[in-house]
Amino acid sequence: MTDGDRGPDVAVTDAPSPKGAPTTARGVRTRAALVAAARTVFERDGFLASRLTDITAEASCSTGTFYTYFVSKEEIFLAVMEAAKDEMLHPGVPHVEASDDPVSVIEASNRGYFEAYARNAKLMMLQEQVATIDADFRQRRLERGEAFARRNAKAISRMQDDGLVDAALDPIMTSRALSGMVGRLAYSSFALGMQWSVDDLVETSTRLWANALGLRYRDDA
Known part of the structure; x- marks a missing residue:
């Protein structure tokens, strides 16, 4: 489940206000x-x-x-x-039943994210580039990351309510840490060329999520 220091706060341009949406x-x-x-x-x-x-x-x-x-x-x-945001935030994860165990849900979410990232790798690399030179875009990039983190924090909070996860964990901080891990794995593999397979990324990140939250991974004794 998902998504450094940036450069100086120098905007690329002092552009006028954005245009309105087309009406035809x-x-x-x-x-x-x-x-x-x-x-x-x-x-x-x-x-x-x-x-x-x-x-x-x-x-x-x-x-x-x-x-x-x-x-x-x-x-x-x-x-x-913005056109790519919905696919990244809601990547069309493989179907899981509401009754499925939490690790299966995490695994499906991770797989959907990695597959969406692979399809958008060049754009994600550009996102990092522009964020270093445009303060306004950097803020928007942080807001997109926060949307990922808050979505995953809700899932962690539900697992805490069900008694599956340590109630002492702060859901949003835990989500930021684990989501950041998944985001950097995706960036390293698909944008920087580490070339790990999606299956390996899913297996490793899901096991780390499960271990961090105290959930039993499916093939653990």
């Missing part, structure tokens, strides 16, 4: 095409080397069209990250 079906399609094009360009060229003209060329639209929906490269990067 055509506008929604055009904006979505720009976001998809921006993701392609950012993943191909990196954030700093990407230009608005590269994005508009990829989307087959004019610069004027871009400015109808976005005010800057920074804003469309935030839109790209």
Whole structure:
């Protein structure tokens, strides 16, 4: 179950306020095409080397069209990250029954996260890059991490209520520690190229979650 010090608090730009959401079906399609094009360009060229003209060329639209929906490269990067956020936060974990043991639920959640991270590895690496140079984006990145931690803290709290986990553990601090571990494993494997398999990542992280919480791993005697 999931998600360093950053660089100096220097914003990339003093951009105007974000544009509002499009109000027509055509506008929604055009904006979505720009976001998809921006993701392609950012993943191909990196954030700093990407230009608005590269994005508009990829989307087959004019610069004027871009400015109808976005005010800057920074804003469309935030839109790209927002589009990926739901998949990362709710990655479509394998089905588990409500009656399944907690370790099976943790394992399914870890697997869903690692598989989603693998699909979004280039974008996750860019997230780390931009967070070092843009204070506003760094704050948003911290907020996304907090969303992961709070979701997992609720699960830990439920296990405490059921008498399965030490009640003295602070759910949110425990969640941050264990979620951070899973996040760094994913980053090391898929973004930095350690190349551990998903199965190995799931097995190790689930066993560590179980041991930390005092749960019996399924193949333990």
